[in-house]
Amino acid sequence: MKKYVYPSVDEFFYEHVFENGLKIAILPKPGFSKTEVNLAVKFGSLHESVLLKNSLDPITFPAGVAHFIEHLLFESDESNPTAAFARIGASVNAYTTYDRTNYYFSTTNEPTLGIKLLINMVLKTKFTKKSVEKESKIITQEITMYEDDYEQLIYNDFMQKLYQNHPIIRDIAGTVKSVSETTYETLNQVYQLFYHPSNMVMVIVGDVDVEALIRLIESELKQYPKRPSLIEKQLLKEDEFILNQSLEFKHKEISIPMLMMGVRLKLDAQSSMQEQLLDDVKLSFLLTGAFGKGAKPYHDLMKKHLINDSFDYFESFEKTYGHIILFTETKKVESTRLALTQLLHDVINENPDALQFSLSKRKIIGEYLQIFNNISHLANSFLEYYLKDVNMFEFYQSLEAISYEDVLSIRDKINLSTLMTLVYLPKDD
Amino acid sequence: MFKIDLLPTKKFKSTLITVRLIAPFNQESLNYRAILPQVLASSTKKYRSKAGMTRRLDYLYGTQMSVFTSKLGFESIIHFQVQFPSDRFLPNQESLSEEVIELIKQIIFHPLTKNGVFSKNVVNDEIRLVKEALEAEYNDKGDYAFQQFKKIMFENELYALRSKGDYETLDLVTPETLWNAYLAMLKNDSFHISVVGDFNELKIKKLLLKTFDFQWKERPHQWVDTETKLISQVARVPELNDVKQAKLFLGFRSEIRIDSKDYLAMSVFNTLFGDSDQAKLFRTIREEQHLCYYVSSSYDSNKGVVFISMGVEPGNEDLASRLAIETLEKIKSGEFSEEDLAFAKSFQIKRIRQRDDSILTLSAMDFYFRNLYGVSYDTLQLVQSIDSLSKEDIMKCANSLILDTYYYLTRRND
Numbered sequence: 049m050k051k052y053v054y055p056s057v058d059e060f061f062y063e064h065v066f067e068n069g070l071k072i073a074i075l076p077k078p079g080f081s082k083t084e085v086n087l088a089v090k091f092g093s094l095h096e097s098v099l100l101k102n103s104l105d106p107i108t109f110p111a112g113v114a115h116f117i118e119h120l121l122f123e124s125d126e127s128n129p130t131a132a133f134a135r136i137g138a139s140v141n142a143y144t145t146y147d148r149t150n151y152y153f154s155t156t157n158e159p160t161l162g163i164k165l166l167i168n169m170v171l172k173t174k175f176t177k178k179s180v181e182k183e184s185k186i187i188t189q190e191i192t193m194y195e196d197d198y199e200q201l202i203y204n205d206f207m208q209k210l211y212q213n214h215p216i217i218r219d220i221a222g223t224v225k226s227v228s229e230t231t232y233e234t235l236n237q238v239y240q241l242f243y244h245p246s247n248m249v250m251v252i253v254g255d256v257d258v259e260a261l262i263r264l265i266e267s268e269l270k271q272y273p274k275r276p277s278l279i280e281k282q283l284l285k286e287d288e289f290i291l292n293q294s295l296e297f298k299h300k301e302i303s304i305p306m307l308m309m310g311v312r313l314k315l316d317a318q319s320s321m322q323e324q325l326l327d328d329v330k331l332s333f334l335l336t337g338a339f340g341k342g343a344k345p346y347h348d349l350m351k352k353h354l355i356n357d358s359f360d361y362f363e364s365f366e367k368t369y370g371h372i373i374l375f376t377e378t379k380k381v382e383s384t385r386l387a388l389t390q391l392l393h394d395v396i397n398e399n400p401d402a403l404q405f406s407l408s409k410r411k412i413i414g415e416y417l418q419i420f421n422n423i424s425h426l427a428n429s430f431l432e433y434y435l436k437d438v439n440m441f442e443f444y445q446s447l448e449a450i451s452y453e454d455v456l457s458i459r460d461k462i463n464l465s466t467l468m469t470l471v472y473l474p475k476d477d
Numbered sequence: 478m479f480k481i482d483l484l485p486t487k488k489f490k491s492t493l494i495t496v497r498l499i500a501p502f503n504q505e506s507l508n509y510r511a512i513l514p515q516v517l518a519s520s521t522k523k524y525r526s527k528a529g530m531t532r533r534l535d536y537l538y539g540t541q542m543s544v545f546t547s548k549l550g551f552e553s554i555i556h557f558q559v560q561f562p563s564d565r566f567l568p569n570q571e572s573l574s575e576e577v578i579e580l581i582k583q584i585i586f587h588p589l590t591k592n593g594v595f596s597k598n599v600v601n602d603e604i605r606l607v608k609e610a611l612e613a614e615y616n617d618k619g620d621y622a623f624q625q626f627k628k629i630m631f632e633n634e635l636y637a638l639r640s641k642g643d644y645e646t647l648d649l650v651t652p653e654t655l656w657n658a659y660l661a662m663l664k665n666d667s668f669h670i671s672v673v674g675d676f677n678e679l680k681i682k683k684l685l686l687k688t689f690d691f692q693w694k695e696r697p698h699q700w701v702d703t704e705t706k707l708i709s710q711v712a713r714v715p716e717l718n719d720v721k722q723a724k725l726f727l728g729f730r731s732e733i734r735i736d737s738k739d740y741l742a743m744s745v746f747n748t749l750f751g752d753s754d755q756a757k758l759f760r761t762i763r764e765e766q767h768l769c770y771y772v773s774s775s776y777d778s779n780k781g782v783v784f785i786s787m788g789v790e791p792g793n794e795d796l797a798s799r800l801a802i803e804t805l806e807k808i809k810s811g812e813f814s815e816e817d818l819a820f821a822k823s824f825q826i827k828r829i830r831q832r833d834d835s836i837l838t839l840s841a842m843d844f845y846f847r848n849l850y851g852v853s854y855d856t857l858q859l860v861q862s863i864d865s866l867s868k869e870d871i872m873k874c875a876n877s878l879i880l881d882t883y884y885y886l887t888r889r890n891d
Contacts, residue, residue, distance in 0.1 A: 196618035342531035414539030
């Protein structure tokens with residue numbers, strides 16, 4: 049067990065790797081009532097295509113299998129896992145993202161019984177054909193719920209234009225069709241492939257007795273020995289750029305038009321995870337100078353009534369995909385589209401605001417401190433980095449070194465010739 | 478005179494200051510009170526634009542400010558809420574509290590003016606933003622359906638009016654009338670300020686007393702909305718639209734509100750009925766019948782209403798709503814186990830205990846308890862009261878529910 053101490057924020061954590069490969073981090077938070085325990089599997093919607101060992105043909109599973117399994121683990125033959133947690137005053141839940149399925153529970157009681165339940169729920173489950181049938185119906189309702197929210201819908205629609213083959217174009221929950229085509233056999237195979245201890249990490253945050261917990265988990269894990277991975281590699285590679293800019297209009301049952309624009313980023317296969325994450329922050333500093341609420345260009349758009357409070361921008365800069373997306377509802381679609389296009393050009397061709405850069409650096413210090421105010425927020429932030437083998441504390445402390453020149457040079461990563469625009473218009477327009 | 482509530486704790490790495498300006502909620506003032514905090518926080522004499530304001534906050538190490546108006550019972554509350562990092566974690570141990578308090582003072586007392594009133598551009602900009610946000614609710618059919626449902630169930634009641642603003646009449650707000658509303662706020666509102674986090678009590682108190690010294694009026698508040706109606710027949714209102722999933726809402730009335738001795742029992746009843754993964758609605762409609770992904774109930778204790786919300790496949794609306802009513806009937810007649818009750822109690826106790834872990838909920842609870850219940854916030858006391866609730870207490874709450882409105886938004890058959 050290793051201890052890491054960070055005096056500047058008055059925090060510390062412990063790390064341990066068990067014999068079966070499961071890695072754990074414990075962040076003690078004395079004085080807090082709630083404890084949250086996360087068990088994250090490195091399996092999300094991006095990992096649904098694989099090449100197995102001793103096999104030549106790659107397999108692509110139906111879209112949404114990672115999310116389907118998340119639902120199934122709450123369906124056990126013998127017992128109802130959520131009731132078992134409720135019996136000890138804990139509540140359990142889970143979510144699936146592009147790169148992970150995270151199972152977690154929180155309690156204001158002692159967490160040891162819950163930890164046992166969580167480990168066994170994730171590692172021992174045997175689901176049945178009946179439970180597959182049942183969850184298929186429930187997931188279908190989950191998907192149709194999202195389909196009635198047009199902001200969600202335009203995003204999914206847009207991603208399928210920005211990329212051609214990369215699995216990021218798959219909806220995390222899949223489609224009504226892919227879910228109905230997902231069989232019991234497929235789910236079992238997928239479960240066996242991804243749900244083994246060395247493909248998981250555990251993060252515990254709360255006012256806990258660290259040594260006792262490590263001993264408890266160690267003994268609980270004895271029944272789950274290390275298993276070699278059957279996966280040769282994940283089929284996850286960079287998508288080719290689509291180099292003709294496109295503009296598309298669709299009519300939908302909405303009241304105010306929605307506009308989504310985006311560009312792809314040039315990736316660097318050689319960079320480390322740490323460097324990759326740093327580039328993401330540099331890019332966010334660059335974008336804040338144009339699209340942030342303190343930026344002059346943002347306020348010019350507001351003054352001209354081109355955007356409103358729905359305006360949002362975000363960047364995603366990962367190993368195999370990267371993009372910048374702008375979104376707004378607007379009553380002036382054409383002027384807004386032209387203004388945002390111009391602004392993206394300005395971001396690349398003009399020097400970013402130096403004052404805004406220095407403000408962004410002050411702001412991120414406050415954001416870092418905020419993370420520690422909330423148990424769930426802390427657990428999730430820490431986990432986000434931990435899954436990439438990056439230490440969140442050291443990462444934030446390294447941000448101090450980002451220079452204005454770093455922000456200047458990150459502009460080279462933006463590929464403007466990939467610009468895509470998608471507009472949803474009200475039906476009677 | 479004004480109220481200062483201080484709650485020092487070293488648990489968090491920041492401090493939260495909340496200013497609340499409280500006045501009676503009514504139709505005449507709601508648009509003004511919706512726009513006012515937005516206009517005040519957008520610019521001041523010193524920070525003359527929204528950009529300048531944001532830059533000031535960024536400079537103060539990403540201090541977060543949120544301003545909004547809410548409705549509680551018959552009261553309208555304008556909030557200015559500012560959260561900033563504690564001195565001891567900042568690079569040079571800078572102290573932000575004085576600068577943050579100065580900023581709040583600028584916002585409340587020194588707005589940017591033109592010809593003695595607010596600037597027309599600033600006012601119109603904020604009106605546009607509120608109107609477009611209200612219009613866009615239609616883009617998420619779940620939100621839209623909930624608003625439609627409330628309009629129908631609370632027709633002609635104050636409860637149907639929204640503190641966010643009224644779309645139809647927002648354009649009537651002018652710089653002059655808004656300025657008058659601002660003066661009325663300073664003259665008539667109660668002023669409460671609360672500070673939670675890591676600070677020096679004596680120092681902060683002295684500073685607040687000096688900064689906000691003003692002729693504020695304190696008066697008794699009406700935190701409970703008692704307006705109700707006699708129900709002769711349940712309103713069943715379907716609405717057709719281009720949706721993939723039907724959105725159902727059932728609205729019930731109850732006489733049990735926060736000022737009732739059965740209030741805690743009612744909150745436990747709601748958890749047992751529809752507000753946890755062991756709740757009866759969830760177990761029946763999702764887990765046994767597989768009709769939906771989400772189904773839940775919520776209880777607004779300031780009004781005395783319980784809402785059920787769920788999304789089902791079009792065609793299943795009546796089946797799902799019948800199951801929901803049957804589920805309630807079972808609780809009314811005591812058809813639930815001791816374990817069901819124990820689950821609901823333990824969920825509720827967990828919720829109460831973990832409130833203390835969030836600076837925002839801690840601040841809100843502290844305010845509610847001091848003002849709505851007139852006692853200081855005591856977790857232990859609450860937990861004990863919940864523990865002692867019996868099955869009969871829950872049945873009594875279930876029996877207080879009267880179905881008022883059954884609304885659903887569903888697919889057009891074309």
